[in-house]
Amino acid sequence: MARAATIDPSLRREVEAVADALGRAMGELIEGVGALGGGPVGGVGERTGGGTVGPTALAGALGIDKVLASRLLKALRERDAASSLHAMPGPEPLRRVARACVARGVHEVVGLRASEAIARYEALIRGRAGDRSRLDAVLSAWAPSARREFELRRKQSLFRAMSEVRGVRAAFSHATVIVGRGQNEEAFDLVWVNGYRSLCRVRPGAVVKFASRRVVPWSHGRSVRALSGGLVTDPGQVVFRPFSSVPPPVVRVEQVEDTVQYVLGDGPVGEGKNLVYGEVCIAEVPRRVPTGSGRRGFFFAEVAVPCEVLQFDVLIQDGLYWDEGPELSIYDTSFEGVANVNDRRRDLDRLDLLESVESLGFPAKVRSGDMSEYGRLVEVAIGARWDYERTWFRGYRCRIDYPIYGTQVVMSFKAEEEEDW
Numbered sequence: 001m002a003r004a005a006t007i008d009p010s011l012r013r014e015v016e017a018v019a020d021a022l023g024r025a026m027g028e029l030i031e032g033v034g035a036l037g038g039g040p041v042g043g044v045g046e047r048t049g050g051g052t053v054g055p056t057a058l059a060g061a062l063g064i065d066k067v068l069a070s071r072l073l074k075a076l077r078e079r080d081a082a083s084s085l086h087a088m089p090g091p092e093p094l095r096r097v098a099r100a101c102v103a104r105g106v107h108e109v110v111g112l113r114a115s116e117a118i119a120r121y122e123a124l125i126r127g128r129a130g131d132r133s134r135l136d137a138v139l140s141a142w143a144p145s146a147r148r149e150f151e152l153r154r155k156q157s158l159f160r161a162m163s164e165v166r167g168v169r170a171a172f173s174h175a176t177v178i179v180g181r182g183q184n185e186e187a188f189d190l191v192w193v194n195g196y197r198s199l200c201r202v203r204p205g206a207v208v209k210f211a212s213r214r215v216v217p218w219s220h221g222r223s224v225r226a227l228s229g230g231l232v233t234d235p236g237q238v239v240f241r242p243f244s245s246v247p248p249p250v251v252r253v254e255q256v257e258d259t260v261q262y263v264l265g266d267g268p269v270g271e272g273k274n275l276v277y278g279e280v281c282i283a284e285v286p287r288r289v290p291t292g293s294g295r296r297g298f299f300f301a302e303v304a305v306p307c308e309v310l311q312f313d314v315l316i317q318d319g320l321y322w323d324e325g326p327e328l329s330i331y332d333t334s335f336e337g338v339a340n341v342n343d344r345r346r347d348l349d350r351l352d353l354l355e356s357v358e359s360l361g362f363p364a365k366v367r368s369g370d371m372s373e374y375g376r377l378v379e380v381a382i383g384a385r386w387d388y389e390r391t392w393f394r395g396y397r398c399r400i401d402y403p404i405y406g407t408q409v410v411m412s413f414k415a416e417e418e419e420d421w
Contacts, residue, residue: 055069058072062097155403168305169200169306173194175310176193178381188284189385191279211304212279225282227384235252245274289416297413298340308402309370313397324413331408358396362394
């Protein structure tokens, strides 16, 4: 989206011209109504210098819908062109406002200027963008507030569509990786705790599967165990019963080389279940990278089930990796599959989204507003491999509303270097 603004600067100039003309014309109309009524009814900000009042008064004065009045006032108060046009109602609603203003007694010349500005606005939508949704996509590249709203609405629509297509959905998904020292001094051990709240099928027979995997080539074969120490392929060992529904969902587990795949058993449509499962991965990640390679250590969560919220936490034992904070990357995996962040060819698959990482501090404070028992869950997970009271971790969290199905959320860290690999 940001690249489009660089490729076609004439479009941005046109957007600014249309926004300025439309804002002035609509503001003049509303101020005219205010003058006729003996006081200001519009809140039109610096563009016209008008007064401020709520949408109820404007809707009552013009006989229009309150939602339309609210959107128009919000657009007129925006300070920049992209935000103003993004908030602006469509051409037809604006024409209704213009006709209502003229009917109220605003001079016809003012109404004509508004009609001309609305026509330019419509030409911008149809001629330059194609439709209003595409114009919003362009505007979102230039206005952070517009972009956040644009992304959230589109992601929400994708969630609804994909949950119906895939036949499964969850209210909350968490992926937590705990990185610490093990017996092998050349590699780190990991504990993964993953889970879903209100996981349910929305179509009979829908296949529900998710996986853990290692994508970095490593001389050590992958050693994955359940948190209890048992086989990861034993569902009775891998499912965290104290944090799952009673009875827990039926899960089939299979390990093939570096991937552990989980398949949800049959169950009634619409019956929401809580599922938490965990793994201990021994000598999973090499400690050092070749000197001067620029390679980074990284951990990722896959959006394998459409969900309303994803919480991805990375907890790193004190003294591991450089304490510079992670770099966040989100990949589209639909074509090339799961990405290695050190493979620069995959940069083309990175999505430009307004997601971010927050620090959980040191020692990490791992409470979650989305899952009341999450803090206790992390304590148990750490205790499965390390001494919880004596081992401190710094933490990072990426929380995403309506994460896009089929994406890979990655946090990468600066790693130690060595002369010989």
